[in-house]
Amino acid sequence: MPRSQNKTTPTDQTAESFLAGVQPPRKAEEAHALDVLFREVTGFEPVMWGPSIVGYGRYHYRYASGREGDFLATGFSPRKAAHSIYIMPGYADFGGILSRLGKHKLGKSCLYVNKLADIDLDVLSELIRAGLKDLDRLWPVAPI
Numbered sequence: 001m002p003r004s005q006n007k008t009t010p011t012d013q014t015a016e017s018f019l020a021g022v023q024p025p026r027k028a029e030e031a032h033a034l035d036v037l038f039r040e041v042t043g044f045e046p047v048m049w050g051p052s053i054v055g056y057g058r059y060h061y062r063y064a065s066g067r068e069g070d071f072l073a074t075g076f077s078p079r080k081a082a083h084s085i086y087i088m089p090g091y092a093d094f095g096g097i098l099s100r101l102g103k104h105k106l107g108k109s110c111l112y113v114n115k116l117a118d119i120d121l122d123v124l125s126e127l128i129r130a131g132l133k134d135l136d137r138l139w140p141v142a143p144i
Contacts, residue, residue: 006069008050010144015046015054022078030116031078034085037121041128042074047144053077053086057132059139073141074128082112085124087131097127 019035022028035046035054044056055072062068077084087094088109098106102119105112113119135141 006071008053008071010055010058011048011050013048013051015048018048018052018054019078026115027078027080027083030083031076033116033121034076034078034083037125038075038128041125042132044073044143046075047072049075052079053084055086055144057141058144059088059135059141061139073135074131082114083116084110084112086110087127088135092130092134094127094130097123097130101127 015035019028019031022031031054038044038054038056039046042056046054046056047058049055049072053072053075054077055075057073058070059073060068060070071088072086073088075086077086082105084107086109098104098111100120101111101123103114104119132141
């Protein structure tokens with residue numbers, strides 16, 4: 001089966017130019033802080049995936065159905081309502097870490113944080129590392 005075409009793919013836009021346009025100013029400050037944290041934790045340079053996701057690393061997946069493609073390994077998007085933080089692929093139980101994170105909401109492969117002051121950034125770093133380790137066990141993670 002040919003590779004599927006994901007809607008969310010790497011773009012030529014720089015993370016720096018995207019982050020420079022984030023509004024309001026508090027959201028922009030927090031987005032810059034997340035960028036620093038993700039760079040430190042992952043060791044990867046950021047790449048824009050689609051118009052609004054800052055991604056770090058990538059992985060190639062192939063499902064039993066034959067569908068395959070590439071996607072960001074981890075990252076975030078400073079959305080208007082909350083920061084969306086992507087911990088891929090969302091199969092592991094990170095309940096122990098999440099219980100120490102602070103105020104957040106959970107989606108399938110992401111979590112939502114209204115403001116960084118609501119969470120413990122050291123615990124977020126631990127969660128990102130655990131997510132990458134889990135992902136790498138299934139599909140190797142590499143820089144883009």
